[in-house]
Amino acid sequence: MEMNIEAIVKQVLEEMQGKTPSAAPSAPAASAAPAAGSIPKTSRVAMLTALEHYDIKEYPIPEIGDDDILVKVEGCGVCGTDAHEFKRDPFGLIPVVLGHEGTGEIVKMGKNVKKDSAGKALALGDKVVTCMIFKDDPEITMFDLNKQNVGGADVYGLLPDDDIHLNGWFADYLVIRGGSSVFNVSDLDLDSRILIEPCAVLIHAVERAKTTGILRFNSRVVVQGCGPIGLICIAILKTMGVQNIVAVDGEQKRLDFAMELGASATVNFKDFKGTEALAGGVKDAFGGHLADFAFQCTGSPVAHANIYKFIRNGGGLCELGFFINGGDATINPHFDICSKEITIVGSWVYTLRDYATTFDFLKSAKAIGLPLNKLITHKFPLDQINEAHQTNLAMSGLKIAIVNE
Ligand SMILES: [Zn+2]
Numbered sequence: 001m002e003m004n005i006e007a008i009v010k011q012v013l014e015e016m017q018g019k020t021p022s023a024a025p026s027a028p029a030a031s032a033a034p035a036a037g038s039i040p041k042t043s044r045v046a047m048l049t050a051l052e053h054y055d056i057k058e059y060p061i062p063e064i065g066d067d068d069i070l071v072k073v074e075g076c077g078v079c080g081t082d083a084h085e086f087k088r089d090p091f092g093l094i095p096v097v098l099g100h101e102g103t104g105e106i107v108k109m110g111k112n113v114k115k116d117s118a119g120k121a122l123a124l125g126d127k128v129v130t131c132m133i134f135k136d137d138p139e140i141t142m143f144d145l146n147k148q149n150v151g152g153a154d155v156y157g158l159l160p161d162d163d164i165h166l167n168g169w170f171a172d173y174l175v176i177r178g179g180s181s182v183f184n185v186s187d188l189d190l191d192s193r194i195l196i197e198p199c200a201v202l203i204h205a206v207e208r209a210k211t212t213g214i215l216r217f218n219s220r221v222v223v224q225g226c227g228p229i230g231l232i233c234i235a236i237l238k239t240m241g242v243q244n245i246v247a248v249d250g251e252q253k254r255l256d257f258a259m260e261l262g263a264s265a266t267v268n269f270k271d272f273k274g275t276e277a278l279a280g281g282v283k284d285a286f287g288g289h290l291a292d293f294a295f296q297c298t299g300s301p302v303a304h305a306n307i308y309k310f311i312r313n314g315g316g317l318c319e320l321g322f323f324i325n326g327g328d329a330t331i332n333p334h335f336d337i338c339s340k341e342i343t344i345v346g347s348w349v350y351t352l353r354d355y356a357t358t359f360d361f362l363k364s365a366k367a368i369g370l371p372l373n374k375l376i377t378h379k380f381p382l383d384q385i386n387e388a389h390q391t392n393l394a395m396s397g398l399k400i401a402i403v404n405e
Contacts, residue, residue: 039107043166043173045097046385052086054385059165066110067178075403076102076169077194078392086389100157102169103129103193117181118356129196130156131181131355170385170402181352185359191373192362194401200358202232204350205320212343214316215293220244222282222291222310225298226254228375228399231261233295235372238262239365246285261370279309296321301329308336320347379403
């Protein structure tokens with residue numbers, strides 16, 4: 001059934017493309033090797049033009065307005081959201097320039113641009129990241145929208161194509177328009193800056209977890225799922241001072257990395273048959289105790305159903321694995337929630353305030369020697385973006401990034 005829908009969507013897209021005049025790449029040689037410090041006339045972008053297919057296109061770099069910023073892109077992570085768009089276009093954005101985990105250098109600024117969203121001064125040469133776009137109220141800073149998460153706001157890399165085209169970070173240049181949130185992160189290295197967006201997701205999740213009142217420094221915490229999200233979760237818990245962290249995953253390589261990022265013990269679910277046995281394994285890893293608190297970081301409904309068995313009576317759970325609809329999970333409300341008096345919070349994306357916290361987290365994690373940069377297992381140049389996405393889909397690495405030289 002799913003295959004049929006994909007085939008139909010593909011056909012419709014191909015038909016649409018037939019009617020759209022293809023943008024002729026204009027003089028790629030002119031922009032191939034700009035003199036140091038100079039801004040070329042055109043910029044390459046990686047445009048997702050069909051399912052599982054990017055085309056490298058070239059567009060003029062426009063004159064920027066008084067409130068705009070022109071950024072030379074240095075790098076951008078490939079997100080799970082990009083993978084969904086690449087495979088299925090659930091947001092109906094094709095043709096689209098994706099890439100929202102990007103960072104780069106300010107090469108041009110409108111005369112009204114003075115400060116970032118945290119009040120920090122902005123100057124040519126500063127390294128920046130973007131967060132949400134508030135078209136209707138460009139005055140909004142991180143000090144305002146404390147409670148509103150990014151859901152509902154626009155972000156670069158998930159915008160419909162327009163006549164500017166430089167809308168996503170999978171490109172050589174990005175135009176940050178007035179009304180966007182932007183942060184000066186010149187004091188972070190490139191790898192750290194590429195990791196800001198996924199880390200903000202976890203800063204938000206931990207803030208959500210803290211609202212239960214159950215997560216404490218001496219808590220026994222289980223983190224289920226050791227993809228980038230679960231691994232970053234472990235690093236944040238470690239950095240904030242939680243010492244008793246058990247990581248659960250089915251891949252030994254990922255569990256080993258979890259230990260490097262702050263886990264105190266690991267459980268490979270492939271070593272156990274059945275949920276009860278697995279819960280026993282988690283209990284053993286905590287020295288004979290169930291977890292006080294659990295973070296569910298997989299997109300598997302079965303994993304959601306299982307995790308209640310790892311939590312003690314009166315414990316807490318933060319579910320953050322379902323960025324998109326992953327289907328229904330079957331739990332027993334009596335045994336799993338009521339009789340155990342479990343406190344559950346859900347978490348989704350982040351707020352502007354979480355972004356600022358993330359910058360400090362990245363510095364603190366580095367200071368205590370957590371090798372977060374090792375999360376970026378693959379780096380591809382922009383013209384290999386199709387390969388980068390296929391590598392991401394193959395799930396052989398952790399974080400895949402596009403890095404411009
Ligand atoms: Zn993302």
